[in-house]
Amino acid sequence: MAKLTLNRVAKDFGTGRAAVSDFSLDVREGGFLALLGPSGCGKTTVLRMIAGFETPSDGSIHLGERLLADAAQSLPPEKRNMAMVFQSYALWPHMSVAGNVGYPLKVRGVSGEAYRAKVGEALSTVRLADYAGRRPADLSGGQRQRVALARCLVTSPDVVLLDEPLANLDRHLKHEMEETFREFHQRSGATMIYVTHDQSEAMALATDVAVMSEGRLLQVAPPAEIYARPEGRIVGGLIGRGAILTLPVMGGERQLEWDELQDALQAANTDGADILVRPEDVIIGGEGGCRNRRIRAVRG
CATH class of the missing domain: 3.40.50.300 (P-loop containing nucleotide triphosphate hydrolases)
Incomplete structure (x- = not known):
């Protein structure tokens, strides 16, 4: 073989x-x-x-x-x-x-x-x-x-x-x-x-x-x-379930904490990185309405 x-x-x-x-x-x-x-x-x-x-x-x-x-x-x-x-x-x-x-x-x-x-x-x-x-x-x-x-x-x-x-x-x-x-x-x-x-x-x-x-x-x-660690938007969309958001996230980190994602969601500029949010990474509850452990980026 x-x-x-x-x-x-x-x-x-x-x-x-x-x-x-x-x-x-x-x-x-x-x-x-x-x-x-x-x-x-x-x-x-x-x-x-x-x-x-x-x-x-x-x-x-x-x-x-x-x-x-x-x-x-x-x-x-x-x-x-x-x-x-x-x-x-x-x-x-x-x-x-x-x-x-x-x-x-x-x-x-x-x-x-x-x-x-x-x-x-x-x-x-x-x-x-x-x-x-x-x-x-x-x-x-x-x-x-x-x-x-x-x-x-x-x-x-x-x-x-x-x-x-x-x-x-x-x-x-x-x-x-x-x-x-x-x-x-x-x-x-x-x-x-x-x-x-x-x-x-x-x-x-x-x-x-x-x-x-x-x-x-x-x-x-x-x-x-x-x-x-999906490489790019197509792979991230094909593998598993989740939503891909295009957000103005700076830097090359592949995993984001919730406060970083909140800042990106509230920014006016929509150009930036593709961010993959898996269902298991999101916990509903608490005063903030939504908490998470980590969110994955799907940069190529």
């Missing part, structure tokens, strides 16, 4: 605006990275370039010392030792659960006892050993997603890519599948990259969150850090 590195990657489909621009990111080995952003921000395009389904217009992608792709060349998806879970599951309806899970092994020429052992182990990991002979049509949405995960696990990939895998599930199943993803990550040890527009999924699952907007990477950090 090795670190995945994207170095100033760009993708232009010739539409007049690049889908991805100057995107640089190191994905820690064995980490769980969430690519978070609104629809159309370029996160799925980044995932597809990592997988090998798209070729970068500029920049390069490396896995350890190995070049996966740049503008001149691109290693085919089947030679990258990666696995991808799609939003639509992408299961073959005419195959059994075991047949779907074992298909990547057949492509690689694995057969006999080795084949059966790997398929059985993968199905046990996602708690579907008793469903090996069923067809996808006989399964629930959550069970189909587990089949797709088992199909990833069976080849022992270096990197697992997930493209909004919970988008088609109801709230109860989403919570259940979040637990499955955590178990899958712990057991497989693979590096995982998870595309989502749902901040709650990103914050609950990932070891690192990378926020994108309009094809660019705005910030990457562990969930607690990106919540506490």
